[in-house]
Amino acid sequence: MPPTGREQLKGRVQELIDSNLVMVFSKSFCPFCIRVKELFTSLGREYNALELDECDDGSDIQEVLHELTGQKTVPNVFVNKTHVGGCDKTLQAHKDGTLGKLFDENHIKYDYDLIIIGGGSGGLACSKEAAAMGKKVMVLDYVVPTPLGTSWGLGGTCVNVGCIPKKLMHQAAILGHALKDSRKFGWEYEENVRHNWDTMRDAIQSYIGSLNWGYRVALRDKSVRYENAYGEFVEQHKIKATNKKGKEAFYTAEKFVVATGERPRYLGIPGDKEYCITSDDLFSLPYCPGKTLVVGASYVALECAGFLAGIGLDVTVMVRSIFLRGFDQEMANRAGDYMETHGVKFIKQFVPTSVELLEEGTPGKLKVVAKSTEGDHIIEDEYNTVLIAVGRDACTRNIGLEKIGVKINEKNGKVPVNDVEETNVPYVYAIGDILDGKLELTPVAIQAGRLLARRLYGGSTLKCDYVNVPTTVFTPLEYGCCGYAEEKAIELYGQENLEVYHTLFWPLEFTVASRDNNTCFAKIICNKLDNDRVIGFHVLGPNAGEITQGFGAAMKCGLTKEKLDETIGIHPTCAEVSNLKKCTESISLCSFLWFTL
Template sequence: GLALWGRPLVIELNNAEAPLHGASYQHHGDLQKLLGEGSKAYDYDLIVIGGGSGGLACSKEAAALGKKVMVLDYVVPTPKGTTWGLGGTCVNVGCIPKKLMHQTALLGTAMEDARKFGWEFTDQVTHNWETMRTAVNNYIGSLNWGYRVSLRDKNVNYVNAYAEFVEPHKIKATNKRGKEMFYTAAKFVLATGERPRYLGIPGDKEYCITSDDLFSLPYCPGKTLVVGASYVALECGGFLAGLGLDVTVMVRSILLRGFDQDMANRAGDCMETHGVKFLRKFVPTKIEQLEAGTPGRLKVTAKSTESDAIFEGEYNTVLIAVGRDACTGKIGLDKAGVKVNAKNGKIPVNDEEQTSVPHIYAIGDILEGKWELTPVAIQAGKLLARRLFAGASLKCDYVNVPTTVFTPMEYGSCGYPEEKAVELYGQENLEIYHSLFWPLEFTVPGRDNNRCYAKIICNKLDNERVIGFHYLGPNAGEVTQGFGAAMKCGITKDQLDNTIGIHPTCAEIFTTMEVTKSSDGDITQSGC
């Protein structure tokens, strides 16, 4: 009849390391405490560290299930002093402002197209950075407020303080005035996310910005060097160029590491067509300030990764986007006994998001070998709360994850990149169907003829089931979302062929693809 927080406690007496059903209590004398004291008087059933997408979703779901929940969130200012409100990277310095600024750039292209469709406007068209920045940040501010209200309505105790473990079940929370408070909980969820990595060269933190600073930058960045080839680098470089700025992207090795390389290179080619310059196989060695200002002037020195060549250039702004580091190093994980990958700060978890310490879980960008995407963190957080507190069993699917890179020509994908599919299944067991296409909307302005591209990777051993979906074209997010649902249902090539397309659209290309890569047939499209 012993119950733990309203759930039955099953004890396997023959194995001291066996998890206790529903709560996984194994260490630190918790079993003795529970048997001896009935139930341990912790302050909270659950404390979530991190108020981003994953942490908020998990905390609200746990509270909705009747648990006593606290969420702690604290933004350490960037070297430039930028900080923000509740909601994490996505809302404040990620997906939301990025997509709005990408939309700003698309509107610029739309105005160019409009003349070809008969719209007449003679005035010179210019873009006002301050107007855009203010509008974007006003919207973000409304989201921050909404999150606070939502937590209050769901009875989640939100504390704006920096959390670090002092014991396995106890944390210290330090607020911005330096006041310290201590809280205990039965369970913890780590959802601290990541922050941009710097280069570790002279002048990087003093003179450069990252995506953390860009979206609230109080002035137009002017001539910009983007260092990196991550999706953050390409998205930011793409929309800055779309605003009419002079943009160069410095690439160390390959574009979009981890993504399908065929698609990544096509997305890069489209960027070059639309004015983004690429400086390939170079890495910066130092950044010097020539002149302070808003923006000022900077001198960048870089070296080739292949020869003794040295590059020097002048820019108004240098944006570093060379990856992100997990925020796990300063939250006392050693005091809680949580194992961390020392190389990258990522946290290894089992398929239930459980860390090496049974009552401590982790979700979101800090997980080792998992997608660093907002909806993934949200899904994992919700499902985790339901498993912990509602007896559910459903786990997060980290394979069939649809995603989109919002480069000027957008790239959407779901499932495996071609390289990974070949590695897992072997080239001989795959059939890859592909096609170039020309969106009808692009025909009258006469741009990007046969630059858009679609590709599906099918497993011949499993009825030509689609295991990789790739799309380079307009509205990639909207197109990919639906096919993501289809892949979750196990769609095959035959089922795609038997689906009637919507004409004229870009997405219909996936219902009519006939040419395989292995046939080396012509994939250019002409007419309707």
């Protein structure tokens, strides 16, 4: 005979007791229930609480509990399938050590110590570090294809569609510029120089493929199980993994790390997903993009526009408001100005309203209609390719976080965490680009992942520093920075408490080629209330990333303006930081070489 409703309810209650290390049947308003839950929180013990006053069948569940335990009241506490009792009995069990013994004995056996959702830089770093400390670890990674069908292998955004191919295509553009400079240095050549997209793309994709394979080998060598499957929480400590063929498998773990990263945002206009590409598509694009419109002014937008123009393409950037939101605006505008003087066209204060296919092809032809953000003016033009780079969205809304109670920022999908990357659910952690209010940088995710594993399993207390992090935007004239943008420093410390020093400089490499004098620029922002400590470093020039790394280390050590002045530079290099002038002085005083003879 099929089970009755009462029997089904008993089964449901028993399943809750059996599947949770700590199960608290509670009422949200009950002070005794609150006290018990606070006890488990203070002990660092995860618990599952069913609030009977919020359940339609809460009174029926309470009757079932009475039948099972003889206890009519709440809280009704179970630990390791053992009935502990109400508030007083639970507190007494903690006091006399009985509670601790229940945790130690018959501990719930999980399939894994740690499951990581996301095989990007942060997830891989965390998994290998945890495995090195003897933990049983699984990594789930699955790339949902773009609207145009692009997908890729293990390694995440940076390796496949971010930092690595971006920097290599940036290098292709630099080499093209170097060819032009080389004639002034005595190089003579007669052949017609042109760029071959297919050769560049194939070489870069071959290198990325070797990295994908290397990551798989590294996980295997560390005894980390890797599954190319989409991870989704289905209940507490339990996840469903679905592979590309639709086959499902279920796994449990004591702890989880969410490291799913982000994917490009679309415009929500007619034709965007049908005819446009994003950076997820660009680096493996099977044809040269031709005349290209880049929509957006993020670092992804400007970097892509820069190297596409650098390899000889006709490139236009459509900017809604400002360049490089979140970065120092003086530096951002200088980077944009340089691009404009080197062939990149800009359409400012406009946004696309539709994209229409005019001709099929590789590339085809598209018509873009755009509207002014400052009025009703409408423009339209034709392009071969439209690249959307208006920001990225966190991949958190479709992985079942709501089923286990993990909170996200509903506005952006990002996950709030405390200073040890822990979410509001004690056994679930998050790292990387999905963190709310944190830097979206690969080295940050790697560092956070490693440190998290060491805290969880190695007894470490070291936390990730999200402030003094050096980074570089690989625009045609590279922009490196560490610490605060000037706008942010003013917001935090007040303009009257800051001293800003700056200088224009002319790299020695540019002099013989007779180009870009008084274009490269650097500035530091100092806190006058803290011994003129450098709280912001910014440089716009060649090899800015190589320069900024060293200053990042110095700022970690508390670099001051005095120590900077005392440092003898390496001559002749762009990294010589001497004779920076106060911003109150005439800019003409700053129009000299970065280095001094």
